[in-house]
Amino acid sequence: MMGDTFGSSMASLFFLWATIQQIFPNHFKIAIKEFLISTIQQLSFFQRFSDRFINFFSPYVEIAFSEFEDYRYNQAFAAIETYLGAKATDKAKHLRASQVRESKGLVLKRDETRVRDEYEGVSVWWENATDSIGFKTLKLTFHRRSRDIVTDSYIKYVVEEGKSIEDKNKKMKLFTNNPSSHWGSSKTSFWRYIDFEHPANFKTLAMDPKKKEEILNDLVAFSNGKDYYKKIGKAWKRGYLLYGPPGTGKSTMIAAMANLLNYSIYDLELTAIRNNSELKKLLTATSNKSIIVIEDIDCSLDLTGKRKKKESNSTNLSKDGQQGNEEEDKSFVTLSGLLNFIDGIWSACGQERIIVFTTNHLAKLDPALIRRGRMDMHIELSYCTFEAFKILAKNYLDLDSHPLFKQIESLIKETKIAPADVAENLMKKNREIDVEGSLKDLIQALERRKKVQRDQVDVHKDKKKDKIFKAFRMLF
Numbered sequence: 001m002m003g004d005t006f007g008s009s010m011a012s013l014f015f016l017w018a019t020i021q022q023i024f025p026n027h028f029k030i031a032i033k034e035f036l037i038s039t040i041q042q043l044s045f046f047q048r049f050s051d052r053f054i055n056f057f058s059p060y061v062e063i064a065f066s067e068f069e070d071y072r073y074n075q076a077f078a079a080i081e082t083y084l085g086a087k088a089t090d091k092a093k094h095l096r097a098s099q100v101r102e103s104k105g106l107v108l109k110r111d112e113t114r115v116r117d118e119y120e121g122v123s124v125w126w127e128n129a130t131d132s133i134g135f136k137t138l139k140l141t142f143h144r145r146s147r148d149i150v151t152d153s154y155i156k157y158v159v160e161e162g163k164s165i166e167d168k169n170k171k172m173k174l175f176t177n178n179p180s181s182h183w184g185s186s187k188t189s190f191w192r193y194i195d196f197e198h199p200a201n202f203k204t205l206a207m208d209p210k211k212k213e214e215i216l217n218d219l220v221a222f223s224n225g226k227d228y229y230k231k232i233g234k235a236w237k238r239g240y241l242l243y244g245p246p247g248t249g250k251s252t253m254i255a256a257m258a259n260l261l262n263y264s265i266y267d268l269e270l271t272a273i274r275n276n277s278e279l280k281k282l283l284t285a286t287s288n289k290s291i292i293v294i295e296d297i298d299c300s301l302d303l304t305g306k307r308k309k310k311e312s313n314s315t316n317l318s319k320d321g322q323q324g325n326e327e328e329d330k331s332f333v334t335l336s337g338l339l340n341f342i343d344g345i346w347s348a349c350g351q352e353r354i355i356v357f358t359t360n361h362l363a364k365l366d367p368a369l370i371r372r373g374r375m376d377m378h379i380e381l382s383y384c385t386f387e388a389f390k391i392l393a394k395n396y397l398d399l400d401s402h403p404l405f406k407q408i409e410s411l412i413k414e415t416k417i418a419p420a421d422v423a424e425n426l427m428k429k430n431r432e433i434d435v436e437g438s439l440k441d442l443i444q445a446l447e448r449r450k451k452v453q454r455d456q457v458d459v460h461k462d463k464k465k466d467k468i469f470k471a472f473r474m475l476f
């Protein structure tokens, strides 16, 4: 209303000024111009004043909860969203149903932008809005006479209720840090998540059963260790270093860890971070009960302090057409920055966190990075053993034993083959389980590999002999 009056008054004034321009001489025009300017100033003052006046006398108060705050995913926002989502089942008329994880059934979400809630006789309204770049905000409106009850206890109640619902049917999340050019002109890295639905578990993980049990016990002891860590005065965190050749189950084990403990995963891409302070912001923005993963640590961080660019990463970027110029992509995340976080801030804030590094080349890592205390447990994932093969045979063929197992056992002992390659051969073809055919395929693959590996050894031996022979010739 007020805005309309202001707009029409302005239009009339401009019309008046245009008419005056045509009719009156110059000095008179100037006097009128000054008069009009002062009238406009008074009008805009009046507009401002009237807004304040309305706000002052409006009986409603509004509180906004943003999805992100300074790179940080707002955990209160998530809890409130969950709380409002749960209200859907009994109150909202328009629902959206989705299935997140089979075991947890359908998830209902309200499809309405405005939800009314009641708490100890007080009515409040929630409204959700999305800004132009896709970030969400939840607005809470209530009568100002309820201010105390809303700010003192209602918001706390909503957040706690939301968190307990989250815990009950917790959907695990997979967070990734992506560079974005939305904020300001430079690229900034921030967390984005999707629901984590990896089926990996320790039962289907093919590795030495003893080692597996040891890792399982370690993880369970860690997750139940709140009082123990408090008692010994140590931050509640644990580091695991997973190393081994490609396809031996490092990433699969991380997924199995998350499923075992019901923790979310933060997949930290160091090559997308500009500097140590950005790294710090990202890491302190991670939530409790989470696993922070840095895959291929030897490729992401140059141990002299500068960064190496991962080949795969640069191809991905160029595929998306987002590859910036080289100068912009330079990163100053350093080994000491990472170590500072693990030892310093890490210990000061956040609880119940696991950090996992993976590498294909243990020898390339700086000892400082992997010393005990930082990485508490070093886990080697190696080529497939017969024990591991038996687990894969059970997973893929539902098989406990078979006459061909003997032949496979002796071939596996003599051949270096990753579990991923064994699994590839055991996967059912044409949707039919052909046990015999799959085992024979594997035997053939093992025999081919054995031959190649033997030839490589021979070539290596020949080269060595050649070198010795040349050295002799030089001598005589």
Ligand SMILES: Nc1ncnc2c1ncn2[C@@H]1O[C@H](COP(=O)(O)OP(=O)(O)OP(=O)(O)O)[C@@H](O)[C@H]1O
Pocket (backbone or CB within 6 Å): 204, 205, 206, 207, 244, 245, 246, 247, 248, 249, 250, 251, 252, 253, 360, 381, 418, 419, 420, 421, 423
């Ligand atoms: N130990 C294992 N137990 C069960 N499945 C496995 C195992 N190792 C590999 N696989 C299978 O092979 C696929 C590839 O394994 P994964 O990605 O975990 O290997 P990785 O060690 O992380 O390899 P990279 O070093 O290349 O990242 C998985 O999807 C899984 O199906």
Ligand SMILES: [Mg+2]
Pocket (backbone or CB within 6 Å): 250, 251, 252, 295, 358
């Ligand atoms: Mg991997």
